[in-house]
Amino acid sequence: MFGKKKTTPSIDQEQLALIKAAEKRISQKKRLYIHFVFFLIGAVFLILANTILGIGKDFKIAGLDWFVIAIVLWLFLFIYHFITVFITHKFMDKQWEDQQREALVAKQQERIEQLKQEYIKEEKVIAKSQAYNDVLESKTTSEKKTSELTIIVAAGENDAIGKDNDLIWHLSDDLKRFKSLTNGHHIIMGRKTFESFPKPLPNRTHIVITRQSDYQAPEGVIIVNNLDDAIDAAKSDKQPFIIGGGEIYKQSMALANKIELTRVHSSFENADTYFPEIDETQWKEVGRSTHDADEKHAHAFSFVTYLRT
Ligand SMILES: NC(=O)c1ccc[n+]([C@@H]2O[C@H](COP(=O)([O-])OP(=O)(O)OC[C@H]3O[C@@H](n4cnc5c(N)ncnc54)[C@H](OP(=O)(O)O)[C@@H]3O)[C@@H](O)[C@H]2O)c1
Numbered sequence: 001m002f003g004k005k006k007t008t009p010s011i012d013q014e015q016l017a018l019i020k021a022a023e024k025r026i027s028q029k030k031r032l033y034i035h036f037v038f039f040l041i042g043a044v045f046l047i048l049a050n051t052i053l054g055i056g057k058d059f060k061i062a063g064l065d066w067f068v069i070a071i072v073l074w075l076f077l078f079i080y081h082f083i084t085v086f087i088t089h090k091f092m093d094k095q096w097e098d099q100q101r102e103a104l105v106a107k108q109q110e111r112i113e114q115l116k117q118e119y120i121k122e123e124k125v126i127a128k129s130q131a132y133n134d135v136l137e138s139k140t141t142s143e144k145k146t147s148e149l150t151i152i153v154a155a156g157e158n159d160a161i162g163k164d165n166d167l168i169w170h171l172s173d174d175l176k177r178f179k180s181l182t183n184g185h186h187i188i189m190g191r192k193t194f195e196s197f198p199k200p201l202p203n204r205t206h207i208v209i210t211r212q213s214d215y216q217a218p219e220g221v222i223i224v225n226n227l228d229d230a231i232d233a234a235k236s237d238k239q240p241f242i243i244g245g246g247e248i249y250k251q252s253m254a255l256a257n258k259i260e261l262t263r264v265h266s267s268f269e270n271a272d273t274y275f276p277e278i279d280e281t282q283w284k285e286v287g288r289s290t291h292d293a294d295e296k297h298a299h300a301f302s303f304v305t306y307l308r309t
Contacts, residue, residue, distance in 0.1 A: 025089075032085045039078045043071045148239040149231065149255055152178060153275050154262035154301075160271030162245060165196050168271055172296050174262045177303060178243075181260060186234035187241050188227075190248040191215065207233050207240075209248060227251050246273035259283060259306040266299045284309045 046067040049055045059066045154174050155161050162168060182204055191210035194217070200206050206221045207230045215223050224230045227248065234240035242252045253276050261278070287305035291297065 028085050028089065032081055035078060035081050039074055042074060046070055147235070147237065148257050149242065149252070150181075150239055150258040150260055151242045151249060151252060151256045152181060152260045153244060153249060154178075154264055155275040156264045156266055156268040156271070158267040158269070158271075159275045159277060160268035160273070161249075161275045162196075162273040163268075163271045165192055167196075168268045169264060169266075169299060171262070171264065171299065171301060173291060174264075174301060177260075177262070182241050182243065185239055185241055186237040187243045188230045188234060188248070188252075189243045190245050193243065193245040193248070194221075196245075205234070205237075227255070231255065246275065250276050257308050259304075261304045261306065263302045263304055264299050265301060278306060282309055283307070 050057065050065060050067040056066050061069050153161060154167070154169075154171070156168070160168060179201075182201075184203055186205045186207055187201070188207045188209065191208055191212070194206065194208045200218055200221055206217075208215070208217055208221055208223050209225070209227060209230050210223060211225060213225070217223055222230075222233050224233055231240065242248060242256060259278065283306040285304060286307050288302055290302040291300060293300045
């Protein structure tokens with residue numbers, strides 16, 4: 001019951017393999033040795049059989065006694081045996097196999113290491129290009145954000161801009177400037193301003209803001225329900241213009257980056273729509289050109305450009 005537990009010899013696998021290889025080698029050498037002894041005895045026996053016993057005395061091959069041929073053939077066989085045990089085996093024994101295996105494993109590891117390095121390099125390139133794309137994207141986003149949202153307006157000295165849903169003056173050079181500046185761009189306007197036009201202006205993308213959900217407009221005119229959506233609809237444009245009227249100007253003053261103002265040098269007391277006062281702490285005048293009144297222009301006026309400070 002409490003007998004000693006039988007202990008099993010604990011030889012590790014490598015040692016066991018070495019012992020097996022050594023045993024195999026001993027038996028190989030033993031077999032070669034026996035072969036050698038047999039060869040010697042056999043050779044003597046063949047010589048005696050022929051010379052003493054006279055077996056096949058007259059049998060010759062290529063002028064040689066048959067026992068000479070037989071001994072030579074056996075000698076070759078023995079040499080072959082000797083070679084397999086001492087030469088071939090030496091080159092291709094277990095140690096040689098292990099060396100080959102190790103060399104192969106080392107080669108594979110080298111290749112794996114190389115592939116790892118290539119992968120890391122590639123990862124770095126991908127990460128770099130990813131970072132580049134991120135920068136590009138953020139740049140594009142910031143560009144989008146900082147696209148020059150420009151208010152374009154003509155206002156009297158008292159900031160009057162309209163009456164009865166129409167302009168109060170006709171200044172041909174101002175209209176020309178409006179056309180040239182907005183040409184090819186998105187123009188954002190309130191529904192009332194849009195309705196003050198006889199028809200949409202050519203070569204401009206109209207974005208009309210209305211609270212009406214079913215507002216109908218000619219084909220190509222974009223209808224939105226708030227100013228944010230209007231700006232979003234113009235995001236492909238680097239310089240979308242806010243073209244009025246009074247309500248939309250008020251809402252966009254905080255969002256715009258630039259104001260192209262035509263200051264009409266008269267006061268229009270009968271107006272019903274006004275432009276908000278330009279806060280000089282927030283806007284900086286960066287350009288101005290003045291035009292006197294003439295036969296085409298009833299009022300003197302100045303083109304003034306402001307940038308947000
Ligand atoms: N001197 C200039 O440079 C100049 C330039 C442009 C216009 N104007 C003049 O300005 C006058 C028109 O200005 P206005 O202030 O009366 O009208 P407006 O700004 O042109 O349009 C007002 C309309 O826009 C829509 N709207 C405004 N804010 C909105 C919001 N947050 N969300 C959705 N829709 C919104 C509403 O349309 P719904 O009612 O359809 O909901 C509102 O009735 C006219 O006399 C015009 O000639 C002058």
